[in-house]
Structure formats: structure tokens, C-alpha cells
Amino acid sequence: MLIDWSLVATIAFILVVSLLGAWWNSRRRDACLVAFEDYHVTLEHTDGRLIWGKLKVAPTGLELQYQRAVQDDEHIETSYVMYSGEFQDIQAIYRYADVLDEATRKRRDKEVRQWFHPGPLRFLWRRFRTFIGLASGALNDVVSLLLGRVKATPVASYINETGEDYLKRFSADLVGQVGAGEYDPLIEHFVGKRVVFELGEDQEVHEHVGIFKNYTTNFFEVLDVQYPFAQKVPVEPLSTVHTDRITAVAKDGAITLTNHCNYPVLIVSLQPENSEEVLYNVLVDSGEHVSLPSTGAYQNAQLQLKVIRELDMIVPRARCILRHRATVTEESRLSDIVFDLGTVFHRSDHRIATEQRLRQELAGDPNDALAAANLGALLLQCEQYDEAASWLAVALQRKDSLPDRGRRAEMQLRELERRQRKVISAPASENDVRMEVHTGQTTSIEVER
Secondary structure: OOOOHHHHHHHHHHHHHHHHHHHHHOOOHHHHHHOOOOOOEEEEEEOOOOOEEEEEEEEEEEEEEEEEEEEEEEHHHHEEEOOOOOOOEEEEEEEEHHHHOHHHHHHHHHHHHHHHHOOOHHHHHHHHHHHHHHHHHHHHHHHHHHHHHHOOOHHHHHOHHHHHHHHHHHHHHHHHHHHOOOOOOOHHOOOEEEEEEEEEEEEEEEEEEEEEEEEEEOOEEEEEEEEEEEEEEEEEOOEEEEOOEEEEEEEOOOEEEEEEEOOOEEEEEEOOOOOOEEEEEEEOOOOOOEEEOOOOOOOOOEEEEEEEEEEEEEEHHHHHHEEEEEEEEEOOOHHHHHOOOOEEEEHHHHHHHHHHHHHHHHHHHHOHHHHHHHHHHHHHHOOOOOHHHHHHHHHHOOOHHHHOOOOOHHHHHHHHHHHHHHHHOOOOOOHHHHEEEEEOOOOOOEEEO
16 A cells, blocks of 8 residues: 555644644633733732733733833833743732723723623523533543544544544643633632632732632632722922822921822821831821821932722732632721731841831830831731730820821721631631621621631
């Protein structure tokens, strides 16, 4: 025989399956990233660098296309490319609702409503994908059975063992992709629900609340998050600074800050150039103002704030854990959950030095309520609950001397009590633990474990 038809058929079969596999792989993109495609987003690296632009997603990575070209030292840049192997360097990807144009905002708001209240078709499609994902494990048995039937026919002489292996691998990949291929029976129940998730942020772990939309091997996608965005405002003695959220007036050895936005603002600290940081940790409600003490002898200082912004997030699963299911009740304490202190998992040299300085200040002046409140906050972050409670109590005994009349210290004391209830209740029965956290201007969150 001049032509080995078995070899030809096998080569042709492998070629066809390889082409189909290449086409399918060229369309395999991360579903969480694809959800943000064509939106203007901000990508934060783990080292704090921020890059923003219109998101484009490919199977091998992503591209952020700038709105305007950026002049570098040697060239002009118009986009930023990140390959999939670099995804571990992502802290989070943010889609800010307050900067979207009207049409895009409506599209985003519709998406949030659809996932928080999914219709029957969306529900059935999710169930179908889940079923296919579970069935993918049995696919090889089905393919083996079919090939066994084929071997009893004349066609079998044209397909050898190599062709069988290609068929099995391609079929498994195909069904795995249709069924999402990343099915997790535990977190699947959280899809479309409001959840509390823990996120690692700069050596700390913080809780956030949002609507859990989707997950893949690499990412979680969470919608409608009230997020504490860090903002720095430059201030100088005898100066006035206006932003879209606050007005800061530096005069007579003090800084008066007025909150113009609809959400509370947290004043973290004042960081002068080449000088020691002044800690505040003061909460300013909407429409209110506070007077912050300062030495007055500062230059090129920055007032460090945290302001609440409504956003959607894509976060790497390596840095995020779904911790609780959250249900809406009627009370309102937005700042309790948004401005949580978090838990420190690494005490830096700066944190240790700050704690020592606060203890020295309190040794010299035991009635310093601001130092007592800040020391209590540091100890609460380090889970030293008993001593933290004692210093917060000292601060609240003199709350009239605090810039915000003790609102932030009271918030921290509530957080401490919630944590202590978790510690006490967890060993008895983890299912009986219920803790109160809050979100939104007109609603609160009750967390069920």
C-alpha cells in the first residue's frame, strides 16, 4: 500500500482538533476582567502605583489605553500592558461610579441591579454552567465509551491512540470552559448576594461590603462597594485649600476642615515635610467642620484623608476572602464598616515608633484625649483588646476635648466590642455567631456566619 490511510486520517484529525483548540484558546479570557472591558478603570499595583485607562482584555493579559498620551523621559506612551504572568502584582482594579458619564453610569447601574436581583434566565444560565462544570469530571468516561463503540466500526482503522488522546483532551477543555471550569461549591452560593469580604491592604486586613458578582481562577468581582479612598491635600500655614469634598483653612496654629460631600470624611493625619507626623484619626460628618490642633511650624505638609467613593472592584483571590453573607436591615452607620481599623499582620518599625511616641506623650500628659484615642486604635489593630479598651475609655471620658467630640473613638469602641463577641462566641458554635456591621446612608448590614 502506497498510502497509509490510518496515518493520514490521524494527522488530519489532529490538525482539525488542534485548529479548533487554538481558536477556542484564543477566546479564553478571564470573565471578571471582561466584565470591566471598555470601561475606564484604575489598576493599583501591590507597591501602590496607580495606572488608569480604558481596559482591553486578551487571553494573555490586559491593556489600559490612556485618555491622553503621556510624555516619558525618552518617549510618548499611549497605553500600559500587563501580561497574565504579572497578575500577582495587582492589588485591585477599580471602576469608580462617580466618574462615569451618564450613559456608562446607567449601563453600570443596570448591571448592579441585574446581579443583585437576577431574573429567571440569568439564574438558569448560571445553574446550567454549574451543572456542566460538575459534569466535566465525567467527560473522559463518556468519550472512552464513545470511542469504544467507534472501534467496532471500520472508522476505527483510521484513528490511532494519539488521535484518541487529542479528542479526550479537547473535549475536556471545551466542556470545562462552557462550565466555567472554576466551579467552587462553597462560594457559588454567594453569587448575586451582598457579602462582607476581607482584603489585604498594605500589611493590614480590612473588611468591605459589596455585591458578589462572579469569580474565576484568579479573581473575584464585587459590585457596589463603598470604599475608603486615600486622598492627600497640601496645606501651608495661613492658607486655604478647596477641593470638591472639603475646605481646609490653616490659621492661628490650627487647621479647620469642613466636609462638603454627602459622606463622612476621615482625617487620618498631617504629614509635614521633614517633620514628625501628627495623628488625628478624626471623623467629620457631612456638612460639619472640625478644628485640628497643629504646631503651626510646618512647611509643605499634606493632610491625609480617607473619603468614601462608590466603586466596583476586581480583586485577586490571593488577597481576598469571602467571610460573611450580609443582609440589609433598617439602621444606618455607614462609617462603621467603611472606616474599619482592620487588623495588622505585620508591625512595621514606623508603627512601633508611633506607639512608643504616643505612650511617651501620655506619660507626660495623662489627660491627652487625642493621644489616648490614637493609642487605643493602634492596639485595636494589633488585637490587644483589653489595653485598647482602657485607652479608648480614657479618651471618651474627655471626649469634649476631641476635635469630633469622640465620634471616631465611639466607632472604634463598637468595633472592639464586635471583635470580642466574635472571639467569645466562636468556640461554642460558629453558626450562632452574629455580628453587626453597617453600610449605606439609609441601611445597615447584619452579618450572618
